Amino acid sequence: MEEPMHNSAITAAFDTGPAFVPYLTAGDPTFEASLEYVQALERGGASVIELGLPFSEPIAEGKTIQNAISRSLEGGMTPVRFFKFLEQLDVTVPLVCMTYYNLIYQYGTHDGPRPFVERAATAGLDGIIVPDLPAEEAGPLHSACQSHGLDLITIVAPTTTTDRLERLVSLCSGYLYVQARLGVTGARSDVSEQTAASLDRLTDIELPVAVGFGISSGEHARTVIESGADGVIVGSALVEIIGEGHRAGDSPDMVAQRLEAKSREITTAITKLQQQP
Amino acid sequence: MTGTFGRYGGQYVPEALMPALTELKGAYEQYVLENADGFMDEFHERMRSFGGRPTPLQRADALSDRYDTDVYLKREDLVHGGAHKLTNALGQVLLAKYMGKERIIAETGAGQHGTATAMAAAHLDMPCEIYMGRTDTNRQRPNVFRMRLNDATVTPVDVGRGTLKEAISEAMRDWAQSVETTHYVIGSVVGPHPFPKLVREFQSVISEESRRQIRDRTGSLPTSVVACAGGGSNAMGSFTTFLNDDVALHAVEAGGESLTVDADAGVAPNSATLQTGSEGVLHGARTRVLQDEHGQIMASHSVSAGLDYAGVGPELAHLVDAGRVSAHTVDDETALAGVHRLSQTEGIIPALETAHAVGWLEEATESQLGEQIVLTVSGRGDKDLETVLEESTRRNIPETPDMDVFDPPANGGTDA
Ligand SMILES: Cc1ncc(COP(=O)(O)O)c(C=O)c1O
Numbered sequence: 001m002e003e004p005m006h007n008s009a010i011t012a013a014f015d016t017g018p019a020f021v022p023y024l025t026a027g028d029p030t031f032e033a034s035l036e037y038v039q040a041l042e043r044g045g046a047s048v049i050e051l052g053l054p055f056s057e058p059i060a061e062g063k064t065i066q067n068a069i070s071r072s073l074e075g076g077m078t079p080v081r082f083f084k085f086l087e088q089l090d091v092t093v094p095l096v097c098m099t100y101y102n103l104i105y106q107y108g109t110h111d112g113p114r115p116f117v118e119r120a121a122t123a124g125l126d127g128i129i130v131p132d133l134p135a136e137e138a139g140p141l142h143s144a145c146q147s148h149g150l151d152l153i154t155i156v157a158p159t160t161t162t163d164r165l166e167r168l169v170s171l172c173s174g175y176l177y178v179q180a181r182l183g184v185t186g187a188r189s190d191v192s193e194q195t196a197a198s199l200d201r202l203t204d205i206e207l208p209v210a211v212g213f214g215i216s217s218g219e220h221a222r223t224v225i226e227s228g229a230d231g232v233i234v235g236s237a238l239v240e241i242i243g244e245g246h247r248a249g250d251s252p253d254m255v256a257q258r259l260e261a262k263s264r265e266i267t268t269a270i271t272k273l274q275q276q277p
Numbered sequence: 278m279t280g281t282f283g284r285y286g287g288q289y290v291p292e293a294l295m296p297a298l299t300e301l302k303g304a305y306e307q308y309v310l311e312n313a314d315g316f317m318d319e320f321h322e323r324m325r326s327f328g329g330r331p332t333p334l335q336r337a338d339a340l341s342d343r344y345d346t347d348v349y350l351k352r353e354d355l356v357h358g359g360a361h362k363l364t365n366a367l368g369q370v371l372l373a374k375y376m377g378k379e380r381i382i383a384e385t386g387a388g389q390h391g392t393a394t395a396m397a398a399a400h401l402d403m404p405c406e407i408y409m410g411r412t413d414t415n416r417q418r419p420n421v422f423r424m425r426l427n428d429a430t431v432t433p434v435d436v437g438r439g440t441l442k443e444a445i446s447e448a449m450r451d452w453a454q455s456v457e458t459t460h461y462v463i464g465s466v467v468g469p470h471p472f473p474k475l476v477r478e479f480q481s482v483i484s485e486e487s488r489r490q491i492r493d494r495t496g497s498l499p500t501s502v503v504a505c506a507g508g509g510s511n512a513m514g515s516f517t518t519f520l521n522d523d524v525a526l527h528a529v530e531a532g533g534e535s536l537t538v539d540a541d542a543g544v545a546p547n548s549a550t551l552q553t554g555s556e557g558v559l560h561g562a563r564t565r566v567l568q569d570e571h572g573q574i575m576a577s578h579s580v581s582a583g584l585d586y587a588g589v590g591p592e593l594a595h596l597v598d599a600g601r602v603s604a605h606t607v608d609d610e611t612a613l614a615g616v617h618r619l620s621q622t623e624g625i626i627p628a629l630e631t632a633h634a635v636g637w638l639e640e641a642t643e644s645q646l647g648e649q650i651v652l653t654v655s656g657r658g659d660k661d662l663e664t665v666l667e668e669s670t671r672r673n674i675p676e677t678p679d680m681d682v683f684d685p686p687a688n689g690g691t692d693a
Contacts, residue, residue, distance in 0.1 A: 106572030157293035183454035
């Protein structure tokens, strides 16, 4: 395994025990409300926060996050505004951008991922996840991230073969994103059996391992940590709180409180675990 | 990077799909390129007996007179199902069988690829689910009926404008879930490697036949070959065997209502990806796409559902950049007039997609037409009859026949 080229703030965030890594689509449903929501996640105990930069063709996303992406795009979110969003955020935890390759590729006046990564670094971003960029195509983004001290976080799927796994790990820094089940994002009422099997083959990897796709409750989160994960990624269950609040016309304050409470449910469930002998 | 054409191509898909693409690439090399287990023999035999290949090459006498040149029509409209699409669909469904897959999914725009896939799946006894944008299910109803009659599940996609782009995204989401047992029969030379090559390989039978047929008939090669292009499977199929010949290749895209773009609304009122698009990554490939300054994919438009797409096959984009293929656009009205002209003067009602190639003959210069031209009639127009009559009437296209034969609607209204 290759050592990360820099001291990763993201990796360090896993040092203090099981990590809670929430996801929200930035700008959902508005720039201002979304700033408040992200801050609520930190109050709820987030260790690292993933922020979606919305793309018009989110092929890895289920309905819940697709809807969040539509709301955010309608609210006027763009890559340029996304960086302003990062700069206005008042949080101390490391931030990861989750987006699709075309937005990274188009940013700036010349081709390739460098201008995006350069701007991301000055805006205070710590890492990038790109669901439609497999190891085969990740070279240019990986080297841009390395030169600007950002982590490129790769995704390991249930279908990933052993030789591919090695390649994904060698490209990865920050944490390894383990996709808990096949399919698209979306909250589920159970924990997939694939999760334990996936984690079993990652036991000798030095990077922290965070599991995502389908985790929706403190109980799920606990099961995943008990199966050997270092962190849990929770997206759709939180995004749905925003969607419901938006549909009901609730105030951003109320929605922020619910997000904080849901975050606390998960952090409490996994922190207790750590205190047990 | 693998599977590239100049700057274009590649595999921009979630990791979960990568093992399936590797498996598909292996199957493509083994069965398609090397004819393992007689795969290609079976494919050709089924395309003969079930699919109606080879299709005729016919001299179009009225068009030849009109343009003072020899116009030949490659009659892909006579393939079973009414379009070139069956050749790819049958090839891929058969390949899925050889690979031991249990289920077929596909996206469709005009419904021709969905129909072809549903027919191939019924023929080869595979369960089949077709994703189709809601706008398209409404404007291509006859094809929805056909797919259902062939026992395919048709799943409407309500996202966005509900056209081909959204249907492909939704099919990819299904595949991300079902990849271990399911083959995704992509409908054009688009998507991640190896799809653009695989689909081109099956469709290139069009130009293998037409090159042989025109030589047998006239003793020479054509000056030019014309084909409409949405994703580009008809164009690549019509061009491939001529690539190394001194033959001009013309791809005709949908100019829609206008070539200008409303970036604020995120709408391009056309599907002229080759002419007006820029390099980007869409649906698994780096290619030319219609996008705004930030890289968001724009909603495209064409009166023809099968051309209404914001991307294009990477190999075709590369051939255009390299100067080997010329790209042209024909707008909605010229295409509609093309439907009427071919119907009235040649007795062939073409698909609206094909009508763009027919319309281009009106706009081409004498030297572009040359002495002998082969135009691929990619499909027949049965699926488009309602759209053609409605849209032609609305736009006062002079060639439009009146439909006074029907009783007026009981409410005196303007029901479609
Ligand atoms: C008859 C016909 N021609 C052309 C097309 C465009 O697709 P492609 O460019 O892949 O040939 C379609 C698509 O549905 C079609 O139905």
